[in-house]
């Protein structure tokens with residue numbers, strides 16, 4: 439069981455390091471990608487405050503398909519290049535969006551979302567998924583969050599590669 443409480447004064451970087459350690463531990467030795475994505479989404483939700491959606495879209499052909507997540511029901515298929523997730527998939531670059539309403543083509547799955555962080559997950563040179571985090575707070579995500587989720591994506595890529 440993981441029951442995480444941030445220590446007083448803990449930095450975002452330390453929280454992300456703890457999240458990454460927990461994700462490595464919970465996926466260790468488990469080959470089922472769906473189970474691993476589900477547990478990682480739950481860990482992200484537990485470790486990071488002020489989220490209203492956290493989870494995965496999987497790269498299937500030339501589109502993203504909804505994977506395990508915590509939050510409101512979301513759009514199922516996103517073509518590469520559409521919205522924030524599609525931009526991350528098409529470019530292979532992290533998308534850190536302080537104001538989703540200013541992002542051209544943003545797809546509103548939850549009207550409460552105000553800011554968003556999307557990080558590509560690459561395994562053996564191939565895009566396999568994106569990690570998508572939404573927050574009801576404008577400007578919720580900073581460079582430490584982007585670096586932390588990028589490190590998480592690299593750490594867990596082998597554990598979700600078979601989906």
Ligand code: SME
Nearest residue numbers: 512521522523544545547
């Ligand atoms: N807002 C995303 C769509 C996915 S939901 O946030 C879960 C986007 O613009 O790609």
